[in-house]
Amino acid sequence: MSALKVLSVVSELYPLIKTGGLADVAGALPGALAAHEVEVRTVVPGYPSVMAALEIASTVVAIEELWGGPARVLAGKAAGLELFVVDAPHLYARPGSPYQAPGGADWQDNAVRFAALSWIAAQIAMGAVPAFVPDVVHTHDWQTGLVAAYLTYDGRRRPGVVTTIHNIAFQGRFPASLMPMMGLPSYAFGMEGIEYYGGIGFLKASLRFADRITTVSPTYADEILTPENGMGLEGLLNSRRAVVSGILNGIDDTVWNPATDPLLPAHYTVSSPLGRRLVRTELCRRFGLVDDPKAIVFGVVSRLSWQKGLDLVLAGMDKILALGGQLVLLGSGDADLTAGFQRAASTNPGRIGCTIGYDESLAHLIQGGSDVILVPSRFEPCGLTQLCALRYGAIPLVSRVGGLADTIIEANEMAIDAGTGTGVVFSPLSQEQFEGALTRVARLHADPTLWRRLMRNAMKTDVSWSRSAGRYADLYRGLVVERGA
Numbered sequence: 001m002s003a004l005k006v007l008s009v010v011s012e013l014y015p016l017i018k019t020g021g022l023a024d025v026a027g028a029l030p031g032a033l034a035a036h037e038v039e040v041r042t043v044v045p046g047y048p049s050v051m052a053a054l055e056i057a058s059t060v061v062a063i064e065e066l067w068g069g070p071a072r073v074l075a076g077k078a079a080g081l082e083l084f085v086v087d088a089p090h091l092y093a094r095p096g097s098p099y100q101a102p103g104g105a106d107w108q109d110n111a112v113r114f115a116a117l118s119w120i121a122a123q124i125a126m127g128a129v130p131a132f133v134p135d136v137v138h139t140h141d142w143q144t145g146l147v148a149a150y151l152t153y154d155g156r157r158r159p160g161v162v163t164t165i166h167n168i169a170f171q172g173r174f175p176a177s178l179m180p181m182m183g184l185p186s187y188a189f190g191m192e193g194i195e196y197y198g199g200i201g202f203l204k205a206s207l208r209f210a211d212r213i214t215t216v217s218p219t220y221a222d223e224i225l226t227p228e229n230g231m232g233l234e235g236l237l238n239s240r241r242a243v244v245s246g247i248l249n250g251i252d253d254t255v256w257n258p259a260t261d262p263l264l265p266a267h268y269t270v271s272s273p274l275g276r277r278l279v280r281t282e283l284c285r286r287f288g289l290v291d292d293p294k295a296i297v298f299g300v301v302s303r304l305s306w307q308k309g310l311d312l313v314l315a316g317m318d319k320i321l322a323l324g325g326q327l328v329l330l331g332s333g334d335a336d337l338t339a340g341f342q343r344a345a346s347t348n349p350g351r352i353g354c355t356i357g358y359d360e361s362l363a364h365l366i367q368g369g370s371d372v373i374l375v376p377s378r379f380e381p382c383g384l385t386q387l388c389a390l391r392y393g394a395i396p397l398v399s400r401v402g403g404l405a406d407t408i409i410e411a412n413e414m415a416i417d418a419g420t421g422t423g424v425v426f427s428p429l430s431q432e433q434f435e436g437a438l439t440r441v442a443r444l445h446a447d448p449t450l451w452r453r454l455m456r457n458a459m460k461t462d463v464s465w466s467r468s469a470g471r472y473a474d475l476y477r478g479l480v481v482e483r484g485a
């Protein structure tokens with residue numbers, strides 16, 4: 001079997017640049033696919049952190065003028081990933097996040113920045129770099145949604161395109177007035193093209209033109225076909241239903257490994273769990289909590305946004321405290337939630353601790369030291385935190401939506417004994433059901449033997465990429481066969 005060449009195109013990539021789970025997936029999948037004879041190169045913008053990490057690189061494409069300035073594509077390696085970096089300083093050499101200025105406002109020219117990324121990727125897809133002509137192009141989310149449109153309107157023979165929806169809430173909608181700047185023929189602006197509710201729709205374009213549409217769990221693949229969860233794209237998705245599927249995310253089990261994790265103060269495994277107690281003690285110390293072995297330490301690592309349902313946690317704080325619980329939270333985002341959690345922490349010192357910001361090593365400490373990880377999302381395409389929690393023996397308490405429903409199995413006593421139960425799952429999303437789930441988890445925690453078995457079930461769950469990488473490899477190969485025929 002000769003290696004299949006895949007060009008992945010993405011706006012963030014762990015460990016070089018990350019705002020959320022998209023980066024984790026794009027960073028881990030190439031390594032997992034290598035085991036399936038799939039060779040991945042990733043096209044990524046030349047943000048400052050990417051440029052700084054790039055090892056020996058050579059210029060493989062040079063462009064005098066790319067939407068307002070010169071650009072070049074550098075082929076090189078960083079953090080073990082094979083990359084094509086789009087070095088266009090006028091678009092990407094900025095402080096702040098990939099999408100926002102340091103003050104938190106979206107960059108004014110995001111449409112142009114990600115159209116440029118997509119256009120370059122389309123050129124590489126069509127052979128601009130003879131040393132790597134891909135068999136398949138894999139795009140992710142709205143930022144790279146125009147790749148499929150550029151390839152289609154170009155008209156030349158093109159590789160098949162797979163697009164993955166990581167979150168349908170982010171759609172990349174821009175004013176129609178930008179159309180002349182998109183580098184597409186004017187007739188592309190229509191319902192059968194990239195027009196979306198009177199504007200330009202980047203995600204819409206990818207759903208219209210990609211050969212395969214995937215999302216990150218089977219349940220979310222069903223959910224986005226409905227008006228409740230399709231966020232306006234359900235009609236288009238239903239018309240393309242035959243090519244829509246869900247492939248569960250995994251996590252990088254070398255980065256997330258409690259037996260070796262350099263970000264943990266002690267190590268542990270399923271069969272030798274004692275080190276976990278030391279991690280928990282350090283977690284309590286870091287958050288100023290009383291180190292009480294009987295208390296249940298609830299942990300949250302999350303973007304603070306409406307999607308994640310953390311308002312339920314805030315409203316359920318009295319319940320958590322009444323159950324003898326404590327809470328540690330790490331997150332950033334919404335100002336009201338931030339203020340709410342900060343207030344809760346300052347009125348309950350020793351029992352609630354909160355850190356606002358983004359902190360990779362603290363995220364590992366919370367996973368390694370908490371007893372329970374809370375993920376009460378309103379919708380969740382897959383979710384990675386509950387997968388990390390399983391691996392680290394923190395019991396996930398989740399809402400029954402999307403990938404949370406697909407990855408966590410309700411743990412009553414029978415299910416724990418049978419070796420299947422791994423967490424606590426509630427539905428529908430309401431304060432009452434959430435608090436009912438808190439009571440259930442507290443009941444399980446009160447029985448140390450049961451809890452140990454539950455932790456063992458959680459830690460033995462396969463949350464690696466191995467199965468899902470095989471599914472992507474099959475999808476790519478099927479597409480190559482179809483397009484070659």
Ligand SMILES: Nc1ncnc2c1ncn2[C@@H]1O[C@H](COP(=O)(O)OP(=O)(O)O[C@H]2O[C@H](CO)[C@@H](O)[C@H](O)[C@H]2O)[C@@H](O)[C@H]1O
Nearest residue numbers: 020021022166302303331357358359363380381382383384
């Ligand atoms: N303050 C903080 N400090 C440190 N680390 C933090 C952090 N806040 C979050 N993280 C980490 O970032 C990642 C977020 O993963 P999620 O699955 O929750 O992704 P997100 O909702 O961003 O992405 C979308 O894409 C992913 C990938 O497909 C889907 O799993 C998900 O459902 C979908 O909403 C986790 O690894 C988490 O530990």
